[in-house]
Amino acid sequence: MVSRAPIYLNHSAFDFSNTFSRKMATLSFFSALLLTVVVSVPINVSGSAYCGPVEATDKDLVQFPLNLEFLEAEFFLNSALGHGLDAIEPDFAAGGPPPVGAQKANLDPVTRKIIEEFGYQEVGHLRAIITAVGGIPRPLYDLSPEAFAQLFDKAVGYKLNPPFNPYSNTVNYLLASYTIPYVGLVGYVGTIPYLTTFSSRALVASLLGVESGQDAVIRTLLYEKANEKVMPYNITVAEFTNAISFLRNKLAMCGVRDEGLIVPLRLGAENRTESNILSADSNSLSYARTQPQILRIIYGTGSEYRPGGFLPRGGNGKIARSFLGKV
Ligand SMILES: *[C@@H]1O[C@H](CO)[C@@H](O)[C@H](O)[C@H]1NC(C)=O
Ligand SMILES: *[C@@H]1O[C@H](CO)[C@@H](O)[C@H](O)[C@H]1NC(C)=O
């Protein structure tokens, strides 16, 4: 990694575009000014990535997860129903393009029901965030089988043959789903400590609750098949989850914050279990990630400056955009 000059994001202290920031500016003008004038993102000069927090306004911090909520909404709705957000809440996209490559998945009836519910839950999450702090244009998503195949190839370290297809059956779909809500979950955990207002903390805590529930359901369904081979590969379900978690840790470049379904005892609950249905630290507390770490993962590039993967043109909102065009 090349070390880079510090990046400065200019967050306007006088953004009166919605009630939230108006209220914030009126109620605590001086603290708002201090918090929002200049946001600096120092770079990890030891030659790798910066792992610390990004300073930003509550509005920007709460809008950032829209990048993941749109992704989940489109992935779950299209897979369960064969149509996406525009058929349900067409205004939410705020003019952003529909995703490319999303498909109805070949799911068993129980899984299809679960994924349909998750899809509608994401619609609610989008509504809650947009109502609280305003929306952002939906970024362009690549949900094509090829985008997932690339991710899975990267995870296992060679080209899977045939290419991994997330939509072809239930277990493949659950593995593909393993890649998404967890990133949202750790992002919410990482965001809450940096929020300044009661209302934004309350909102993000409630988003976190459901996001972690989704992750738990997906992981439990996969755990039931942990030792089964994923056909036609000579790789078990657990091995795939470990490979994806390992890849995410590698891309984010900030240590272990992501664990697969079967782990060495030292990563299990109280160092006593190899089962690892929930990914958590040595006290079984959820891991946290920052926005740059999340971008490194969902871009699949290991760099918040280089879009790719599910977001070929990058994320939207002030935080994600602030990194683009800087390299
Ligand atoms: C710098 O990068 C290393 C390795 O990626 C990481 O462990 C460390 O926490 C980072 N330091 C900061 C200040 O982010
Ligand atoms: C499948 O993988 C196991 C180890 O994970 C290995 O022992 C076995 O030889 C492999 N089988 C084939 C057909 O590649």
Ligand SMILES: *[C@@H]1O[C@H](CO)[C@@H](O)[C@H](O)[C@H]1NC(C)=O
């Ligand atoms: C589990 O092991 C880690 C080191 O791998 C240690 O830091 C931690 O205290 C251990 N936890 C318990 C409950 O023994």
